[in-house]
Amino acid sequence: MVPEAWRGGLVSTGRVVGVLLLLGALHKASAAVIRYEILEEREKGFVVGNVVRDLDLDLGSLSARRLQVVSGASRRFFEVNWETGEMFVNDRLDREELCGTLPSCTITLELVVERPLELFSAEVVIQDINDNNPFFPTREMKLEISEAVAPGTRFPLESAHDPDVGSNSLQTYELSRNEYFALRVQTREDSTKYAELVLERALDREREPDLQLLLTALDGGTPARSASLPIRIVVLDANDNAPTFNQSLYRARVLEDAPPGTLVVQVRATDLDEGPNGEIIYSFGSHNRAGVRELFSLDLVTGVLTVKGRLDFEDAKLHEIYIQAKDKGANPEGAHCKVLVEVVDVNDNAPEITVTSVYSPVPEDAPLGTVIALLSVTDLDAGENGLVTCEIPPGLPFSLTSSLKNYFTLKTSAALDRETVPEYNLSITARDAGTPSLSALTTVRVQVSDINDNPPQSSQSSYNVYVEENNLPGVPILNLSVWDPDAPQNARLSFFLLEQGAEIGLVGRYFTINRDSGVVSSLVPLDHEDRREFELTAHISDGGTPVLATNISVNVFVTDRNDNAPQVLYPRPGQSSVEMLPRSTAAGYLVTRVVGWDPDAGHNAWLSYSLLGAPNQSLFAVGLHTGQITTARPVQDTDSPRQTLTVLIRDNGEPSLSTTATLTVSVTEESPEALAEFPAGSAPREQNKNLTFYLLLSLILVSVGFAVTVLGVIIFKVYKWKQSRDLYRAPVSSLYRTPGPSLHADAVRGGLMAPHLYHQVYLTTDSRRSDPLLRKPGAASPLASRQNTLRSLDPVFYRQVLGAESSPPGQVRVSKSPWNDNVF
Numbered sequence: 149m150v151p152e153a154w155r156g157g158l159v160s161t162g163r164v165v166g167v168l169l170l171l172g173a174l175h176k177a178s179a180a181v182i183r184y185e186i187l188e189e190r191e192k193g194f195v196v197g198n199v200v201r202d203l204d205l206d207l208g209s210l211s212a213r214r215l216q217v218v219s220g221a222s223r224r225f226f227e228v229n230w231e232t233g234e235m236f237v238n239d240r241l242d243r244e245e246l247c248g249t250l251p252s253c254t255i256t257l258e259l260v261v262e263r264p265l266e267l268f269s270a271e272v273v274i275q276d277i278n279d280n281n282p283f284f285p286t287r288e289m290k291l292e293i294s295e296a297v298a299p300g301t302r303f304p305l306e307s308a309h310d311p312d313v314g315s316n317s318l319q320t321y322e323l324s325r326n327e328y329f330a331l332r333v334q335t336r337e338d339s340t341k342y343a344e345l346v347l348e349r350a351l352d353r354e355r356e357p358d359l360q361l362l363l364t365a366l367d368g369g370t371p372a373r374s375a376s377l378p379i380r381i382v383v384l385d386a387n388d389n390a391p392t393f394n395q396s397l398y399r400a401r402v403l404e405d406a407p408p409g410t411l412v413v414q415v416r417a418t419d420l421d422e423g424p425n426g427e428i429i430y431s432f433g434s435h436n437r438a439g440v441r442e443l444f445s446l447d448l449v450t451g452v453l454t455v456k457g458r459l460d461f462e463d464a465k466l467h468e469i470y471i472q473a474k475d476k477g478a479n480p481e482g483a484h485c486k487v488l489v490e491v492v493d494v495n496d497n498a499p500e501i502t503v504t505s506v507y508s509p510v511p512e513d514a515p516l517g518t519v520i521a522l523l524s525v526t527d528l529d530a531g532e533n534g535l536v537t538c539e540i541p542p543g544l545p546f547s548l549t550s551s552l553k554n555y556f557t558l559k560t561s562a563a564l565d566r567e568t569v570p571e572y573n574l575s576i577t578a579r580d581a582g583t584p585s586l587s588a589l590t591t592v593r594v595q596v597s598d599i600n601d602n603p604p605q606s607s608q609s610s611y612n613v614y615v616e617e618n619n620l621p622g623v624p625i626l627n628l629s630v631w632d633p634d635a636p637q638n639a640r641l642s643f644f645l646l647e648q649g650a651e652i653g654l655v656g657r658y659f660t661i662n663r664d665s666g667v668v669s670s671l672v673p674l675d676h677e678d679r680r681e682f683e684l685t686a687h688i689s690d691g692g693t694p695v696l697a698t699n700i701s702v703n704v705f706v707t708d709r710n711d712n713a714p715q716v717l718y719p720r721p722g723q724s725s726v727e728m729l730p731r732s733t734a735a736g737y738l739v740t741r742v743v744g745w746d747p748d749a750g751h752n753a754w755l756s757y758s759l760l761g762a763p764n765q766s767l768f769a770v771g772l773h774t775g776q777i778t779t780a781r782p783v784q785d786t787d788s789p790r791q792t793l794t795v796l797i798r799d800n801g802e803p804s805l806s807t808t809a810t811l812t813v814s815v816t817e818e819s820p821e822a823l824a825e826f827p828a829g830s831a832p833r834e835q836n837k838n839l840t841f842y843l844l845l846s847l848i849l850v851s852v853g854f855a856v857t858v859l860g861v862i863i864f865k866v867y868k869w870k871q872s873r874d875l876y877r878a879p880v881s882s883l884y885r886t887p888g889p890s891l892h893a894d895a896v897r898g899g900l901m902a903p904h905l906y907h908q909v910y911l912t913t914d915s916r917r918s919d920p921l922l923r924k925p926g927a928a929s930p931l932a933s934r935q936n937t938l939r940s941l942d943p944v945f946y947r948q949v950l951g952a953e954s955s956p957p958g959q960v961r962v963s964k965s966p967w968n969d970n971v972f
Contacts, residue, residue: 181269184235188243188253188274193236196226196272199259200233203268207233210261218258218504218524226257226272235270243274244311251313258524260505265519267504267555278316278369282308284377285438289363291345294384294479295353302332303345304470304484306434308365308375315368324362329381331363336468342435345379353383390481391419391428391473398487400453404461405494408454412444415451417473417483425477433470433484440469444489453487461493462528495533495582500526501590509595512566520546521558521592525578533582540574546594548576558592566596567633598635600692606630610701611686613668617676617706621669628666628700632690640691641666646699648683659684659704668702676708677747710752710801716809718743726812729791731783739768742775742809744797754800760808761794768813770795777811789815 184197200207205215211230219225227238247253252273259268289306310318321343323331330346343363359381366374393415400413419426430451432441444467445456453469469487474480504522527534538548538556545562558574572594579587606629613626632639643666645655659682661668666688682704689697718741719725727740746753757775762768764787769780777793791813798806 181271183271183273185273185275186237186241187277188241189277189279190237190241192238192240196235196237198233199228199235199268199270203259205233205261213261213263216260216505218260218502219255225255228259241274243276243313244280246274249311249313253313258504260522262505262507265505265507265522267522267552269552276313276316278312278367278373280311280316281373282310282318282365282367282375284308284365284375286377289377289379289434290382291379292382292384292479293347293351294481295351296479297347297351297481299347299350301347303347304434305343305345305363305379306377307340307342308377309438310365310367310373312367312369317367318365319368320366322364322366324364326359326361328359329361336435338468351383357383359383384479389419389421389425389475391417391475391483393417393473393483393485396485398485399490400487401490401492402455402459403492403494404459405496406455406459408456410455412453412455412489413487415453415471415473415485415487417451417485419475421475421477423477425475425480427476428473429476430471430473433472435470437468440467443467444469446471453489459491461491461530462497465491465493467491493530493533495529495580495584495586497528497533498586499536499578499580499588501538501576501578501588502526503590503592506592506594508593509597510560510564511599512564512596513599513601514560514564516560516562518560519557520560520594522551523548523556523558523576525554525556527580529580529582533580535581536578537581538576538578540576544572544574546572546574564596566598566635567602569596571595598638600634600638600690600694600696602633602638603696604630604632604641604688604690604698606688606698606700608700610703613702613704614707615670615674615704616709618673618709618711619670621672624667624669625704626668626702628661628668628686628688630666630688630698630700634690634692638690638692642689642691644687644689645702646685646687648685648701654682654684658682661686674704674706676706676749677712680706682706708749708752710748710799710803710805712747712752713805714744714746714755714797714799714807716742716797716807717745719809719811721809724812726814727777729779729783729813729815731785731787731815731817733779733783735779735781737779739777739779739813740811742770742777742795742797742811744775744807744809746799748799748801752799752801756798756800758796758798759793760796761792763788763791767791768793777813783815787815791815 182197182199182202186194186196199205199215200210210233215228215230217224217226217228217235225237225239225241226235228235243253246255253276255272255274257270257272259270260266261268284306286306291303293303305321308318308321310316318341320341321331321333323329323343323345328347328349328351330348332344332346334342334344336342343365345361361379361381363377363379364374365377366372394417398413398415402410402412415430417428417430419428428451429448430446431448432446441456443455443457443459445454446452447454451471451473453471467489469489470484471487472482472484474482502524504524506521507519510518510520523538525536525538527536536554538550540546540548540558545560545564547559547561549557549559551557558576574592574594576590576592577587578589579585608629611626611628615625619625628643630641630643632641642663643661644663645659645661645668647654656671658671658674659668660671666686668686684702684704686700686702687697688700689695729737729739742757744755744757746755755775756772757770758772759765759768759770766780767783767787768791769778770776771778775795775797777795793811793813795809795811796806797809798804
């Protein structure tokens with residue numbers, strides 16, 4: 149009987165009848181099993197149950213977590229509505245087609261949800277309805293019964309078959325009313341029913357040679373379904389000895405892969421009659437199931453039972469075969485026996501691997517034990533032949549563990565690195581324990597997604613760039629070679645220029661960098677004489693999150709080119725300079741010296757001097773590298789009393805640049821000393837006045853400075869004396885205490901010494917030491933270079949040049965020559 153709730157089509161979650169035990173630890177997976185019951189032949193869309201409520205899932209996140217129903221069958225019989233959480237029928241359910249004659253028909257399902265990955269098991273029991281009529285394999289049955297058969301003899305009848313199971317299957321037989329036979333219903337070992345005719349009254353062929361009976365098979369459905377089989381009984385003359393088997397039950401074992409013709413068993417029957425009545429013919433009985441004649445063959449004469457078709461342990465583990473024996477007499481009687489054939493399993497089914505879910509791509513920073521995929525493995529064999537193990541090649545950062553029965557979990561077992569291996573094609577091998585072992589292979593593709601775990605990289609940590617001065621603005625001077633091994637988005641680089649040290653403004657004023665390509669360009673022409681070196685920092689950041697960056701030092705050195713002509717330091721341009729030359733001078737007399745200076749560096753600043761123009765070229769000679777003007781011969785009376793000389797000053801650059809210096813030489817009869825004492829009428833008096841003023845001013849300044857210094861020293865000594873007196877008055881124990889904090893005195897800002905000497909003093913309660921620190925010399929400058937050029941000359945001449953520079957324009961200054969005592 150089918151319950152009333154089932155006939156009404158109502159199956160609720162209250163039908164959940166069992167929960168399986170937790171078989172293994174699965175990361176983010178549940179081992180709970182929910183169970184539903186449903187009648188077969190339900191219409192498409194029929195609601196089986198609410199799996200979301202039964203599994204305690206969140207209905208709102210069901211669509212995002214992509215709940216799926218996975219089964220081993222090729223057809224998808226059930227689906228889940230993501231909006232309501234109800235599982236409904238998706239395809240026709242025919243219990244007879246799915247499970248055949250099995251008493252219980254259960255469909256096992258796997259419910260898989262993602263984010264996080266979870267696995268649930270569900271079972272749907274398909275209950276039978278009475279939708280099939282019983283049927284007989286033949287339309288009519290004929291029995292030949294000898295009239296000599298004694299009452300009580302049983303005659304097996306054709307068995308009816310009903311695809312339904314349980315109470316809807318074949319339950320009983322009924323026989324039409326007659327006076328000779330009664331019906332006995334028997335039960336086989338598998339609980340199926342078969343009928344036998346029992347002779348209750350002796351037959352009389354002369355009275356009734358032929359009988360017509362009707363056998364009706366009934367199932368247990370409501371309403372009951374039935375089938376009828378006409379039975380014709382032919383009454384024969386007596387054959388008083390029937391064949392008998394030496395045993396009523398035979399047992400045999402045969403391998404499922406046994407080839408056709410393999411001997412199963414040989415049955416033996418004997419008949420005491422002689423002649424044709426004693427010759428026995430073997431045949432299959434009427435009680436055999438459908439398909440027995442296709443699997444086995446019986447020799448009619450010898451009774452040898454052999455394999456005919458292909459046996460399959462997975463379809464049927466035991467075959468029950470009924471064999472009858474009849475003699476060849478006029479009125480043959482039959483004997484019956486049963487053969488139980490046990491099919492022995494062999495390893496003839498390879499495992500099957502089903503990849504239920506794959507988590508790909510996997511972040512390369514995924515923690516150890518991250519679930520990558522769920523695998524279900526099935527093997528139709530039994531025993532050890534059905535025990536399956538899975539393995540992956542060694543040396544990979546993955547592992548396989550068994551979570552539930554026939555389920556394996558693929559997890560990470562080591563750290564992943566996309567830059568080393570961006571993708572894995574995992575070969576998963578499933579192997580059973582049979583002999584020989586059978587295996588199956590499947591491939592799972594796992595991609596590794598990138599994270600920003602690599603900063604920008606460069607082949608070198610610093611660059612030295614040499615740029616010739618007067619370069620064109622905007623022309624690239626350096627292309628930074630930087631790369632990032634991460635994926636394209638994380639490897640997108642951005643370049644910036646930073647300044648080093650306290651000096652700022654170099655980047656925006658002199659240099660720029662392309663943010664995308666890393667090309668460094670100059671914004672203005674560089675000048676070697678203005679600045680020879682730039683220290684920059686290239687800051688490179690990637691496009692990942694968090695941002696990673698690298699700094700590279702960039703040193704730009706400005707190389708010199710010959711872009712400055714020599715400059716004349718003496719005689720000073722724009723001022724009249726007259727050098728005196730006594731007429732009595734001999735050859736080799738040093739008249740004066742031309743001093744030049746070139747702002748360029750290196751060989752571009754090497755100067756050479758030559759006489760470009762003079763009224764008398766033979767009178768004067770110019771030193772090639774010294775610029776000294778000397779007499780080449782004695783002065784003659786024919787020489788002009790006033791000589792204007794033009795000296796060419798040329799550097800050593802390429803191309804060479806030059807300038808000229810012009811000076812006047814006056815040939816006189818007076819001695820140089822007299823001219824030096826009185827160059828003009830009232831000049832000595834004016835010079836004496838100026839000299840007196842400067843001497844008085846210097847005396848006053850020195851006196852004031854000395855007084856201030858003495859006063860400061862006195863104050864300092866008094867302070868130190870008072871401090872030492874307080875120290876000696878203190879207790880003895882305090883004299884050896886830990887030194888206190890240092891006191892720093894800045895002597896420069898205190899006005900105690902000149903600013904060119906920095907004197908740093910550290911004072912403690914038990915120390916009177918001080919540490920002097922000298923000021924670091926300043927950087928070289930064109931002016932300093934110019935002064936160094938002058939200082940390399942004779943000191944007297946250096947003072948003469950300084951005096952010439954301080955003379956007002958247009959005034960002729962008569963100087964005492966540093967090389968002789970003559971006035972010129």
